[in-house]
Amino acid sequence: MTYQGVLTKMETEFSTPIQYYLVFENDFINLNQLLDKTIAIQFVGYQCLNCKLNKQIYRQGFCKSCFFDIPQAADWIMHPELSTAHLGKEDRDLEYEKRVQLQPHIVYLANSSNIKVGVTRKSQVPTRWIDQGAHEAIEIVEVPNRYLAGITEVALKDHVADKTNWRTMLKNEIVDENLVDWRDRLKPYIPEEVLDYFIANNEETNIEFPVLKYPEKPISLNLVKTPNYQGVLKGIKGQYLIFEDGTVFNIRSNEGFVIALSVM
Template sequence: MTYQGVLTKMETEFSSPIQYYLVFDNDFINVNQLLNKTIHIQFVKYQCLNCGLDKTIYRQGFCKSCFFEIPQAADWIMHPELSTAHLDKEDRDLEYEKKVQLQPHIVYLANSSSVKVGVTRKSQVPTRWIDQGAHEAIEIVEVPNRYLAGITEVALKDYVADKTNWRTMLKNDIQDEDLLEWRARLKQYIPDEAMPYFIENNKETHLDFPVFKYPQKPNSLNLLKSLDYTGTLVGIKGQYLIFDDDTVFNIRSNEGLVVNLNIA
């Protein structure tokens, strides 16, 4: 069976194991059902996720001109501490910025390659943890806007990582951690403005990924160089497809590419 569509971040369903879906304009695929099947991936063209044109993707699925113009790619997306909607101050589009920034946000601890701190909208829990390949996570602060979450993350980055080592995450070379203990240890570093929102009593969330075989030496597929690839799917973790020859393909970092998928 052959499918064609533009790659966007896989949709997920929190269950055991987590369910993954590739969503195209006229089709969707439950990727879990492709495990142990041979998949041929072929690059077709670009399609910017904003303007829809066949223009080279610059970042986050957008062409260069869209990336530097649209609010969905503004600096505050990656750096929440730069949010200004709570001050009624526009960056690129105040209406959009208020919609996204002025809603409950979570500062969390997640263990994907090691314990890290992160920020997400409350509506994106546990989706954000799934996307990062975290096998355990916990909320530590729930604040009313993105700015407060951002300054909290910045304060905690001095004492805990804020990045995931994707190779370690994919090899599953990780240790269980007591995130309750980590939360208690980090509480003293939370900024005064966010301290009233500290979450005192909750439990870790544990996540189960559909992986039959973890790669020993993950090799990231660059579809723009190879143009096509064939392999047997043996796992899905984070936003990565894992193949039997240790090749891994990051769907998220290839957003905006139109591909053919042939399932044998």
């Protein structure tokens, strides 16, 4: 059976283990059901997630002209401390920015390859943790806007990482940590204006991924260089498909690519 469509990040369902779905315009696939099956991926073309045109993807699933124009790709997306909607100041589209920035946000600790600090909208918990391949996570503060979350993340980055080592995450070279202790240790570094939003009595969330075999030396699949790939699916973690030969495919970083996916 062959499916064709434009890649967007896998949808997830929080269960044990996580359920993964690849959603196309007219089809969706429960990828957990494809474990131990041979699948083929063929690069067909591009479709910008904004303008829908067959234009080369620049970043985040958008063509270059859209990336530098639309609010969904503005700097405050990756750097929440740059948010200005709470001041009524427009970056690219104030209405959009108010809708996204002026809602509850969570600053969290997640353990995927190491302890890292991150920011997400409250509505994206635990999806954000799943997408990062974190096997455990905990909320630190819940604030009413993205700016306050951003300045908290910046303050904590001096004391804990803010990046995931994707190779370590995929090899499952992980160490369980006491995230409650980490949360309490980091409290003194939270900005004074955010301290009232500190979450004191929660427990960590644990996440189990559907992986039959972890790769010893993960090799990232580049569809431009390798437009046809075939392998046995052995696992799904974060936004990666893991294959028996050690190949891994990051769905998120290939958003906007049109593929044909065949199940053998």
